[in-house]
Amino acid sequence: MRRVSIEKVQSGMRLAKSIYSEDGQVLLGTGVELKETYIERLRNFNISEIYIEDELSKDIDVKDVINDRTRQEAKTLIRNIMEECKNTSQFTSDKVKGMVNHIIDELLANKDILINLSDLKTVDDYTFAHSVNVCVLSLITGIKLGLNQLRLRDLGVGALLHDIGKIVIPENILKKPARLDDNEFNVIKTHTTLGYDIVKNNPNISASSAYIVLAHHERYDGSGYPLCIKGDNIHLFARIVAIADVYDALTSDRVYRKKVKVHEVIEYITTLGEHHFDKTIVECFLENIAVYPVGTGVILSTGEKGIIVDVNKRFPARPIVRVVCNPDGSRKNAFEEIDLTKTLNIMIRDTCEI
Ligand SMILES: [Fe+2]
Numbered sequence: 001m002r003r004v005s006i007e008k009v010q011s012g013m014r015l016a017k018s019i020y021s022e023d024g025q026v027l028l029g030t031g032v033e034l035k036e037t038y039i040e041r042l043r044n045f046n047i048s049e050i051y052i053e054d055e056l057s058k059d060i061d062v063k064d065v066i067n068d069r070t071r072q073e074a075k076t077l078i079r080n081i082m083e084e085c086k087n088t089s090q091f092t093s094d095k096v097k098g099m100v101n102h103i104i105d106e107l108l109a110n111k112d113i114l115i116n117l118s119d120l121k122t123v124d125d126y127t128f129a130h131s132v133n134v135c136v137l138s139l140i141t142g143i144k145l146g147l148n149q150l151r152l153r154d155l156g157v158g159a160l161l162h163d164i165g166k167i168v169i170p171e172n173i174l175k176k177p178a179r180l181d182d183n184e185f186n187v188i189k190t191h192t193t194l195g196y197d198i199v200k201n202n203p204n205i206s207a208s209s210a211y212i213v214l215a216h217h218e219r220y221d222g223s224g225y226p227l228c229i230k231g232d233n234i235h236l237f238a239r240i241v242a243i244a245d246v247y248d249a250l251t252s253d254r255v256y257r258k259k260v261k262v263h264e265v266i267e268y269i270t271t272l273g274e275h276h277f278d279k280t281i282v283e284c285f286l287e288n289i290a291v292y293p294v295g296t297g298v299i300l301s302t303g304e305k306g307i308i309v310d311v312n313k314r315f316p317a318r319p320i321v322r323v324v325c326n327p328d329g330s331r332k333n334a335f336e337e338i339d340l341t342k343t344l345n346i347m348i349r350d351t352c353e354i
Pocket of ligand 1: 162163191216217
């Protein structure tokens with residue numbers, strides 16, 4: 001399978017990964033042949049990319065670190081919790097720990113898989129999909145840092161709930177399709193303290209999980225909010241979630257901007273790492289990210305175009321590429337696969353549409 005943007009999708013293409021609606025229902029299932037009406041529907045749901053199966057991408061398998069069903073269930077859980085909070089500013093669910101334990105088990109079983117960015121978020125279900133992604137990314141980092149099961153669970157619970165305070169922020173500010181003014185930004189900032197008020201007395205939430213909700217926007221150099229603390233005064237869990245949060249936000253389409261390419265986000269986080277984030281945690285975090293996710297189109301230094309077939313955990317920037325197009329854009333008669341860890345004179349120049 002390979003990833004294509006919705007503008008490049010044509011009728012007759014075959015869907016390789018199911019598309020889910022905001023409430024977890026299957027909109028279009030794996031294997032469906034796309035018709036113009038389906039494509040229109042995907043556009044209406046603000047879906048910007050899908051996975052398709054074709055001759056070029058045969059046998060390319062995009063593995064996810066957690067399975068589709070777990071992801072959907074986690075999304076539904078956080079959605080229900082936030083719905084409940086909307087009216088009562090509290091939630092009664094005791095399922096959060098169980099869900100996080102389940103995610104941890106799957107991550108431990110899939111230790112060798114790099115994050116492939118395989119979740120297809122829509123702009124509309126952003127908050128829920130983002131919460132699950134931040135949970136997964138934080139846990140993977142926590143596993144890398146050697147945290148024990150109990151600490152992982154507390155980290156995962158806080159990460160899943162980190163933006164719970166957004167439920168009390170007015171939608172017109174939260175979904176404003178333009179840059180926020182100072183007043184609006186000050187309102188957004190309150191999601192940390194308001195979220196903390198929701199979780200701090202909940203018997204199912206530990207103090208360290210609740211702290212993540214309060215402190216995930218603190219920055220290592222003290223430039224964050226709401227406490228403006230710096231360095232190791234920020235609890236380890238909040239330092240981890242801060243990186244996962246920024247990474248996932250930047251790699252997602254938002255109402256006010258398009259997503260940024262993974263390799264550009266990695267560069268951004270590495271550069272900011274010195275100031276905003278804990279450098280050691282940034283290094284651990286990045287070890288789990290596929291710089292060029294499987295199924296992505298890339299342009300090589302030779303001018304040829306290819307699709308990422310597999311990634312190498314030890315050399316994330318040097319994956320295996322199936323070369324499918326000549327430098328002039330014409331399709332090759334036979335596809336060759338190059339392992340960039342062995343062919344050092346060829347590099348990836350950028351990602352591209354094929
Ligand atoms: Fe936040």
